[in-house]
Amino acid sequence: MELIISIFLWALIPLIVGVMLGLDRIVTARMQGRKGPSVLQSIRDLLKLLGKKGSMVNRSQVAFVYLALALQAIAAFILIIGSDILTAFLLSGAGSFMMVVAALSVRSPYSHLGAHRELVQIMATEPVVMLVVLSMGYASGSFISSNLEGALVLTLPLAVIAMVPTLLIRLEKSPFDIATAHSEIVSGPYVELSGRTLGISKLAHWYELVVMFGIFLLFFSMSDPILDVVVKVIVLVTVVFAIALIDNSTARLTRWRMLRFSLTYCLGAVMLNLVILYLINGGVF
Amino acid sequence: MATRNDELSPWILHFDTGSCNGCDIEIWSLLTPRYDIERFGMINKGNPKHADILLVTGPVTKKCATRLKTLYDMMPDPKLVVACGDCASTGAPFVGCYNVCGGVDSVIPVDVYVPGCACRPEVLIDGVVMALQKWNEKRTMEEVKA
Numbered sequence: 001m002e003l004i005i006s007i008f009l010w011a012l013i014p015l016i017v018g019v020m021l022g023l024d025r026i027v028t029a030r031m032q033g034r035k036g037p038s039v040l041q042s043i044r045d046l047l048k049l050l051g052k053k054g055s056m057v058n059r060s061q062v063a064f065v066y067l068a069l070a071l072q073a074i075a076a077f078i079l080i081i082g083s084d085i086l087t088a089f090l091l092s093g094a095g096s097f098m099m100v101v102a103a104l105s106v107r108s109p110y111s112h113l114g115a116h117r118e119l120v121q122i123m124a125t126e127p128v129v130m131l132v133v134l135s136m137g138y139a140s141g142s143f144i145s146s147n148l149e150g151a152l153v154l155t156l157p158l159a160v161i162a163m164v165p166t167l168l169i170r171l172e173k174s175p176f177d178i179a180t181a182h183s184e185i186v187s188g189p190y191v192e193l194s195g196r197t198l199g200i201s202k203l204a205h206w207y208e209l210v211v212m213f214g215i216f217l218l219f220f221s222m223s224d225p226i227l228d229v230v231v232k233v234i235v236l237v238t239v240v241f242a243i244a245l246i247d248n249s250t251a252r253l254t255r256w257r258m259l260r261f262s263l264t265y266c267l268g269a270v271m272l273n274l275v276i277l278y279l280i281n282g283g284v285f
Numbered sequence: 286m287a288t289r290n291d292e293l294s295p296w297i298l299h300f301d302t303g304s305c306n307g308c309d310i311e312i313w314s315l316l317t318p319r320y321d322i323e324r325f326g327m328i329n330k331g332n333p334k335h336a337d338i339l340l341v342t343g344p345v346t347k348k349c350a351t352r353l354k355t356l357y358d359m360m361p362d363p364k365l366v367v368a369c370g371d372c373a374s375t376g377a378p379f380v381g382c383y384n385v386c387g388g389v390d391s392v393i394p395v396d397v398y399v400p401g402c403a404c405r406p407e408v409l410i411d412g413v414v415m416a417l418q419k420w421n422e423k424r425t426m427e428e429v430k431a
């Protein structure tokens with residue numbers, strides 16, 4: 001029964017992420033004094049792109065984009081059925097890397113620039129999320145997400161905070177909208193994609209967001225299923241608001257500042273949390 | 286009213302082929318809270334490969350003609366072109382100048398002409414909506430071709 005629910009949820013992912021991004025666009029518009037689009041706008045954009053034939057620069061780019069989608073979708077599936085978080089995270093990382101390879105397989109210098117920046121973003125996020133996943137495993141003795149302890153946020157509060165910049169980077173939001181910086185390098189890795197292929201790459205990105213947000217929401221698991229859903233929805237909406245606020249009130253950083261920020265403060269926070277947890281478990285406190 | 290997904294999410298590319306910037310300012314004002322075209326799902330994309338509608342301002346200077354043609358060719362089908370302002374529509378006061386080809390339609394096919402010097406933002410929105418109505422015709426033509 002649970003498996004059927006998970007598969008159903010997995011099939012609904014594009015709808016859920018689309019509504020979340022639509023909500024983000026409305027909140028952003030309201031913060032800027034505008035009315036903003038419909039909450040379904042991101043889904044409409046996606047459907048439009050998937051229905052457009054577009055042009056193809058070369059076959060390998062298209063192949064890599066489809067591979068990225070497959071990897072991200074499998075990673076999201078593994079996370080949703082309550083299996084190994086570490087596998088889901090590593091597969092999703094491989095999927096992000098496929099997008100980099102896709103961007104490097106064409107000759108546009110903007111695409112290459114975007115690919116290099118995307119790599120720096122991967123360098124900034126992967127170690128942090130890796131350590132977060134490892135600390136989850138340490139705190140509850142298992143990497144299987146259905147075996148995790150409830151309310152991990154209470155034991156690993158600093159890890160939760162350290163994940164927020166990672167979510168910003170993955171959502172391509174200011175101050176970390178470095179790879180797709182629209183006013184600098186147009187849209188970076190996506191520059192040579194058009195029509196359906198662009199739609200597929202967007203879908204891959206949406207599944208990637210699910211993996212990141214999924215790991216984040218695992219911190220807020222509750223034993224009571226109804227309470228669990230309520231808490232997760234509240235956390236998600238709060239995070240969307242917070243991210244829109246940060247996006248609208250900060251300017252873009254350089255990529256090295258981003259790297260330094262996440263590898264010192266974010267990584268440092270997770271390590272500090274692990275050390276404290278280790279000392280508590282060892283009976284020092 | 287627009288109902289299909291592509292009519293509800295037109296992405297725009299703006300290109301200045303030699304305008305006095307009057308029309309450009311009016312196009313940019315579409316993004317401000319007063320006109321907020323994002324409520325119709327329109328976003329300004331700086332990339333021809335992502336765009337559905339090309340907004341052109343200004344008479345086409347001879348230097349710009351090839352660039353305009355390249356941008357047009359890079360846009361994926363079905364695509365729409367809106368000539369914004371008198372200069373883009375006809376070449377207006379610059380017709381016959383030594384460095385000017387004339388209106389946008391002397392280089393690429395145009396779907397909608399928006400008059401005015403400078404064109405008003407309200408009329409621009411109308412122009413884009415009118416262009417969207419042409420979308421279905423274009424799609425049918427493409428299907429026939431295929």
Ligand code: SF4
Pocket residue numbers: 304305306307308309342343344369370371372373377401402403404
């Ligand atoms: S129509 Fe008028 S405002 Fe627009 S580019 Fe021409 S001269 Fe400038």
